[in-house]
Amino acid sequence: MSDFSLPNPEPAARPRQIDFDRILNTFAAWTLAILWALPLLYAIWTAFHPAAYEANFELFAPLTLENFAKAWTAAPFAQYFLNTIVLVTIILIAQFVLCTLAAYAFARFEFPGSDILFTLVLLQLLVMPDILIVENYKTIRNLGLVDTIVAIGLPYMASGFGIFLLRQTFKTIPRELDEAARVEGAGPLLVLWKVYVPLAIPTYLAYGLVSVSHHWNNFLWPLIITNSVETRPVTVGLSVFAAVDGGVEWSVINAATLMTSGPLLIAFLLFQRQFVQSFMRAGIK
Amino acid sequence: MTRRMQWIYAWLLLTPAMVMLFAFTHFPAITTIVNSFFSTPRGRRPARFVGLRNYEELIADPTFWKVLVNNLWYATATIPASIGISLLMAIWVNDKLKGRSLVRMSFFAPTVLPLIAVANIWLFFYTPGFGLIDQIRMGIFGLPENSWLGQQETVLICMMVVTIWKEAGFFMIFYLAALQAIPPSYKEAADIEGASRWVFFWKITWPLLMPTTLFVSINAIINSFRLVDHIFTMTGGGPDNASSLLLFYIYEVAFKFWQTSYAATLTVVMLAILSIIAIGQFFFMDRRVHYR
Numbered sequence: 001m002s003d004f005s006l007p008n009p010e011p012a013a014r015p016r017q018i019d020f021d022r023i024l025n026t027f028a029a030w031t032l033a034i035l036w037a038l039p040l041l042y043a044i045w046t047a048f049h050p051a052a053y054e055a056n057f058e059l060f061a062p063l064t065l066e067n068f069a070k071a072w073t074a075a076p077f078a079q080y081f082l083n084t085i086v087l088v089t090i091i092l093i094a095q096f097v098l099c100t101l102a103a104y105a106f107a108r109f110e111f112p113g114s115d116i117l118f119t120l121v122l123l124q125l126l127v128m129p130d131i132l133i134v135e136n137y138k139t140i141r142n143l144g145l146v147d148t149i150v151a152i153g154l155p156y157m158a159s160g161f162g163i164f165l166l167r168q169t170f171k172t173i174p175r176e177l178d179e180a181a182r183v184e185g186a187g188p189l190l191v192l193w194k195v196y197v198p199l200a201i202p203t204y205l206a207y208g209l210v211s212v213s214h215h216w217n218n219f220l221w222p223l224i225i226t227n228s229v230e231t232r233p234v235t236v237g238l239s240v241f242a243a244v245d246g247g248v249e250w251s252v253i254n255a256a257t258l259m260t261s262g263p264l265l266i267a268f269l270l271f272q273r274q275f276v277q278s279f280m281r282a283g284i285k
Numbered sequence: 286m287t288r289r290m291q292w293i294y295a296w297l298l299l300t301p302a303m304v305m306l307f308a309f310t311h312f313p314a315i316t317t318i319v320n321s322f323f324s325t326p327r328g329r330r331p332a333r334f335v336g337l338r339n340y341e342e343l344i345a346d347p348t349f350w351k352v353l354v355n356n357l358w359y360a361t362a363t364i365p366a367s368i369g370i371s372l373l374m375a376i377w378v379n380d381k382l383k384g385r386s387l388v389r390m391s392f393f394a395p396t397v398l399p400l401i402a403v404a405n406i407w408l409f410f411y412t413p414g415f416g417l418i419d420q421i422r423m424g425i426f427g428l429p430e431n432s433w434l435g436q437q438e439t440v441l442i443c444m445m446v447v448t449i450w451k452e453a454g455f456f457m458i459f460y461l462a463a464l465q466a467i468p469p470s471y472k473e474a475a476d477i478e479g480a481s482r483w484v485f486f487w488k489i490t491w492p493l494l495m496p497t498t499l500f501v502s503i504n505a506i507i508n509s510f511r512l513v514d515h516i517f518t519m520t521g522g523g524p525d526n527a528s529s530l531l532l533f534y535i536y537e538v539a540f541k542f543w544q545t546s547y548a549a550t551l552t553v554v555m556l557a558i559l560s561i562i563a564i565g566q567f568f569f570m571d572r573r574v575h576y577r
Contacts, residue, residue, distance in 0.1 A: 021482070025377065025380065025382070026382055026383055028377075029377035029378075029380075029382055029388055030384070030388065032370075032373070032374070032377075032392075033387070033388040033391040033392065034391070036391045036392055036394075036395070036450065036453075036454070037391040037394070039395075039403075039406050039407060039410065039450065040394055040395070040398075040406070042406070042409075042410075042417065043406045043409075046409075097301075098301050098302040098305060099302065101298045101299070101301060101302060102298065102299050102301075102302035102303070104298055105294075105295040105296075105298035105299045106299075109291055109292075109294060109295035109298070110288075110291060110295075111291060111292040111295040111296065112292065114295070117299065117303065120303075120306070120311060121306065123310070123311070124306060124310050126507065126559050126562070126563050127310060127314055127556065127559055128310075128507075128511060129309050129310055129313075130511050130532075131510070131511060131532060131535075131552065131555050131556075131559075132309070132310065132313040132314060132317065132552065133535065133536065133539065133540075134317065134535065134539045134545055134548045134549055134552060135312075135313030135314075135316050135317050135320070135549070135552075136309055136313050137539075137540075138316075138545075139308065139309070139312075139313065154305070154309060155309035155310075156309075157305050158301075158302040158303070158304075158305035158306040158309070160306065160310075163302060188294055213397060216399065217398070217399035217400065217401075219399065219400065219401045219514040219517070220513065220514060220532075220536065223517070224536070224540060234399075235399050235401045235402075235514075238399075238401060238402065238405070239401055239517060239518055242405055242518060243518075250409055253405060253409075254405070254406070254409070257402045257405040257406060258402075260399065260402055261397070261398045261399055261402045264397050264398070265394070265397055265398065268393075268394065268397045269390070272386070272389075272390060272393075275393075275397070276389075276393065276458055276461075
């Protein structure tokens with residue numbers, strides 16, 4: 001690592017005390033890390049072993065994929081996955097389009113009412129659609145869209161968070177680039193497409209990761225607005241599956257649980273650094 | 286481009302997003318308040334104006350008070366705990382620690398899981414007699430089995446543990462970003478002065494982290510009212526509403542009992558709480574955070 005390039009801040013006079021401090025910290029950090037990993041490791045253990053080993057930890061217990069097979073056939077998870085993938089894709093595309101246009105207006109245009117409208121956008125960071133379930137359900141019912149995948153996404157498409165994030169990014173782009181393109185005769189939409197969007201790609205990536213993981217995991221609103229296999233996302237499908245009383249073994253439920261979170265978890269393991277940086281970038285600005 | 290053209294362009298760009306935003310956030314927030322003064326329409330009977338009757342019902346409703354107190358306890362316990370733990374995590378992960386990336390992975394992984402999946406995992410830990418916690422208690426200490434989620438005294442604490450486990454890693458990220466923004470020269474200067482780690486933390490790090498702490502706190506407060514998924518799987522709000530939170534109760538009233546007007550009244554309480562947070566944030570921001 002970069003040990004050599006960093007100045008060593010510890011005074012050389014008291015090495016023993018410092019070492020003790022370091023050991024204690026490392027020990028404590030590791031203890032917490034193991035404690036934190038236990039629930040997940042445990043779920044993985046039960047999911048990959050026969051039911052007999054649910055609480056019986058033998059290092060060489062036989063591994064099996066049977067729990068996954070059972071879960072996969074016991075409920076229409078393939079359909080649930082498809083629904084979730086369609087859902088997060090629709091939301092992501094809609095968010096990108098709507099938020100880009102709005103953020104561009106806030107970042108680079110002067111018009112009456114911009115302050116009030118921007119305040120209204122920021123208000124959504126506090127009053128999220130998640131808590132307005134009763135009225136939003138009525139709206140969706142009046143639109144005749146109950147039990148459709150689009151209905152799950154509709155309340156989240158115009159995201160105050162997305163508009164805010166993209167506006168901040170667009171504001172950092174030098175105006176000279178913008179003006180140069182205009183001199184060449186490009187209209188505002190072409191400038192947006194040719195200058196702003198390409199330069200904001202890291203922000204789109206960060207926002208995309210946050211959005212996908214958020215809507216992959218969302219539960220309450222999809223639970224309310226869907227009531228058939230054809231529309232349910234995996235989270236709701238999982239709760240329906242696990243709620244069937246008796247009969248279903250723990251190991252199978254745990255396998256289903258891991259399955260539903262699997263794609264995100266694997267993506268996280270592969271792109272750990274990007275994930276962490278995206279969340280940082282999305283939160284800090 | 287003329288000024289007039291600019292205006293028109295800006296408004297056209299904004300229209301799609303603003304229409305959606307109004308349709309699913311601002312408009313429903315207003316109709317929530319309006320509907321809280323009307324009765325629930327049933328069959329052929331349309332809603333009629335009932336003044337403050339829904340609010341009278343609210344004040345007389347013991348379940349509402351129980352759920353509200355639950356939610357306040359839930360918030361007061363989970364917020365400082367997850368903030369404290371996340372700060373500790375961030376400081377450790379920021380350090381030159383052996384196996385740092387493994388440790389960081391372990392802290393952050395719960396954040397990626399759906400809350401509903403997290404609830405399934407933890408449900409098994411709490412299962413009486415059979416669950417892991419009872420297996421350890423019974424096997425090693427010879428204690429009788431205990432229904433952790435079946436008792437009023439323990440159920441809410443069990444839910445809090447789950448929330449802290451899920452959230453701490455998420456907040457750690459923000460602290461980590463803030464820690465990395467502190468110039469190393471501060472630490473060097475403190476070392477020359479002979480300041481201990483402890484003094485350095487309280488005099489330098491903690492004040493510099495104040496904006497992050499505020500940001501994380503606001504997030505944590507909102508989440509403590511917004512996220513109720515785990516209740517569905519783990520307890521269904523029971524026993525006797527001991528683990529129910531405000532949004533879960535709103536869901537029950539609206540979609541189990543179909544008393545939509547009363548649910549609107551409950552939502553007004555939620556909106557009021559969020560407004561108080563917003564106002565608090567506004568004042569707090571001014572006083573404490575502008576350190577430099």
